[in-house]
Amino acid sequence: MLRSMFSGVSGLRSHQTMMDVVGNNIANVNTTGYKSSSVVFADTLSQLTKAAGAPTNSSGGTNPSQVGLGVRVNAITQNMTQGSAQATGKSTDLMLQGEGMFAVQQGEGTFYSRNGSFTLDANGSIVTNDGGYVMGWKADAQGAINTNAQIGKLVIPSDAVMPAVATTSSTLKGNIDRTFKTPTAVPTADPTLPGTAPAGTTKVPGTVVTTAVNAYDAQGILTKYTVTFTNTVFHTPASGATPDKYQPSNDWKMVVTDANGTVVPSTTTAGSAGTATATDQALSFDPSGTSVDAAHKKVFVAAPGSPAGRELTIDLSALTAYVGSSGASNINPSTDGAPIGTLTSYAFGTDGVITGNYSNGYKQTLGQIAIASFNNVAGLRKEGNSLYSVSTNSGNPVYGIAGQAGRGGLLAGSLEMSNVDLSAEFTSLILAQRGFQANSKVITSSDEILQDLVNLKR
Numbered sequence: 001m002l003r004s005m006f007s008g009v010s011g012l013r014s015h016q017t018m019m020d021v022v023g024n025n026i027a028n029v030n031t032t033g034y035k036s037s038s039v040v041f042a043d044t045l046s047q048l049t050k051a052a053g054a055p056t057n058s059s060g061g062t063n064p065s066q067v068g069l070g071v072r073v074n075a076i077t078q079n080m081t082q083g084s085a086q087a088t089g090k091s092t093d094l095m096l097q098g099e100g101m102f103a104v105q106q107g108e109g110t111f112y113s114r115n116g117s118f119t120l121d122a123n124g125s126i127v128t129n130d131g132g133y134v135m136g137w138k139a140d141a142q143g144a145i146n147t148n149a150q151i152g153k154l155v156i157p158s159d160a161v162m163p164a165v166a167t168t169s170s171t172l173k174g175n176i177d178r179t180f181k182t183p184t185a186v187p188t189a190d191p192t193l194p195g196t197a198p199a200g201t202t203k204v205p206g207t208v209v210t211t212a213v214n215a216y217d218a219q220g221i222l223t224k225y226t227v228t229f230t231n232t233v234f235h236t237p238a239s240g241a242t243p244d245k246y247q248p249s250n251d252w253k254m255v256v257t258d259a260n261g262t263v264v265p266s267t268t269t270a271g272s273a274g275t276a277t278a279t280d281q282a283l284s285f286d287p288s289g290t291s292v293d294a295a296h297k298k299v300f301v302a303a304p305g306s307p308a309g310r311e312l313t314i315d316l317s318a319l320t321a322y323v324g325s326s327g328a329s330n331i332n333p334s335t336d337g338a339p340i341g342t343l344t345s346y347a348f349g350t351d352g353v354i355t356g357n358y359s360n361g362y363k364q365t366l367g368q369i370a371i372a373s374f375n376n377v378a379g380l381r382k383e384g385n386s387l388y389s390v391s392t393n394s395g396n397p398v399y400g401i402a403g404q405a406g407r408g409g410l411l412a413g414s415l416e417m418s419n420v421d422l423s424a425e426f427t428s429l430i431l432a433q434r435g436f437q438a439n440s441k442v443i444t445s446s447d448e449i450l451q452d453l454v455n456l457k458r
Helices: 002-027 422-455
Strands: 037-043 046-050 065-068 071-078 085-087 094-097 101-106 109-113 118-120 126-128 133-138 169-175 202-216 222-236 245-257 281-284 298-302 311-315 330-335 341-348 353-358 363-369 371-373 381-384 387-389 398-400 409-412 414-416
Touching: 002 037, 002 071, 002 422, 094 101, 101 387, 169 202, 202 245, 202 311, 202 330, 245 298, 341 409
Parallel strands: 094 414, 169 311
Antiparallel strands: 037 071, 046 065, 085 414, 094 409, 101 109, 101 133, 101 371, 109 387, 118 126, 126 133, 133 363, 169 330, 202 222, 222 245, 245 281, 298 311, 341 353, 353 363, 371 398, 381 387
């Protein structure tokens, strides 16, 4: 009787532990990044009442007879499966879609978490809601990241400044239309225009197309260039009853001037713009106007600022000279380079890279969040506040990039919900309750039998 009573007591204790685990899961049903636990039972040692018998020539073998001594909690395991996504719209909220853990520094220790509810402190550090520092790799001044380096605190300083980027090239895309409207007065002849005038004609300026090119020096100082294209028109003077005739050509003069109207030297030889003396360039398009001559695919212009001799490349390879209403003049210049920029916003990529957007229109990498992986993630020890620490059976953390080597990718603006399945937990709750009741019935039944034995003396 005592043996069954003690078995019932062990059952009460084990099912009480199961109730504690299930209750904790239900309590954390809305805890960000929470991983549910479950109880695994195992029987305790059994008392041998009859040993097993080996078979003989005259009789078969017999199995041992054993009476169990109760139940115990064999393990409380963690379910590390993925939780559902909850959109928050907050840029610093991050969710891991797959394996891995965020690394968080608190005090002198490093902990790990699936809770990606982060924010910025007064110094621009990325921190948890409890003030733990989120760990990763910082970018250098050029925006490069060394993921083989030791991880450290990640900072997004609001006063971050990007140095000026000197302009080195500009591309002119679009069309310059040579369509010529007969003037009321004869234009002044211009012998500096390119092209060979047929006998009896003079060269006069035709269509003029201008566009602006902005160039920055190494200090971010802006110089505005004006690029002017003038078409060569061959003029045949009026003779008697024959009016003046004008014949647009495929030749254009290109002149670059600064903000003061001063002509800037240009050349078709790279590296010589700083010492060039030519003041204009003679362009020639093919008869269809599809492309400029090979020598003028790129024109090199003396660029502003230091060092002396720095040049600006103007790419004309995408420029056309189509004729007619469908080929109206329209040039769209694009240049590199930028003035000094201040940080205006930032964003997290799926690989954990933090990209800063600057007021000068440029972007630069600020850092990258490190993701820790473990050989046995379920072996981590819970430390409270949604944090885990390394145990002797979890293995050491291996830091890497989100989305690589089995690690999950990051989703910004979302958080991972708990993976608690309420339907399963309520079922476990019923099982724990019924198990507890059944074991309590064993104890009361054993007590009644013992009472009957006591009453036999009377």
